[in-house]
Amino acid sequence: MDQQNLTLSPSAAARVAAIAEKQGKPAILRLSVEGGGCSGFQYKFGLADTPEPDDMIAETDGVRLVVDPSSLDLVNGCVVDFVESLGGAAFKVENPNAAAGCGCGSSFSV
Template sequence: MASQDLTLTLSPAAAQRIHAIGKAEGRALMLRVAVEGGGCSGFQYQFDLVEAAQPDDLRIERDGAAALVDEMSLVLLKGSEIDFIDELAGAEFRIRNPNAKTSCGCGVSFSI
């Protein structure tokens, strides 16, 4: 399913953070990323830590860490990068989505 135009990548910082969370919890975890309707801009990102993939999940790997995304969300995330930002204002996973035309101030919701 993943063709060149549907590429989704995991940054080194995101991979490192997924490893750190798994190590702290003593189990192998993957980051599930999904897009849902809602938020102040139309769509919002949903992040969860899971131990197992769903049948329709695409697995994205980097440095032994994995992120999962379902086929429906992948269409809205094509060309995006899953990153982890640790700033003075807080630490969070963030999507760098070239398809988003607008986004809210907090970066959690967007429109296409």
């Protein structure tokens, strides 16, 4: 698959690398989409030990972002960023496919 479909920002890559180092895991962030949340779909993040054979992989600064094929349909063209604000720090998905989102930023609809 074309690696340009997803982007992991440098700040998100740095955060994944720091978390992975603390946990003694590879610097691989898995983004998946599940039904639910306040707008219909919700993003789920987790560290992965290895990419699956059919995953789409994007790499920034040696850190990999992996997405399974069924989630990729909903997040194709996304940028995954790490944002720190007064409200806390979190991974944020800038999704051009989302027709609507919610206030918390972790849920969307298409």
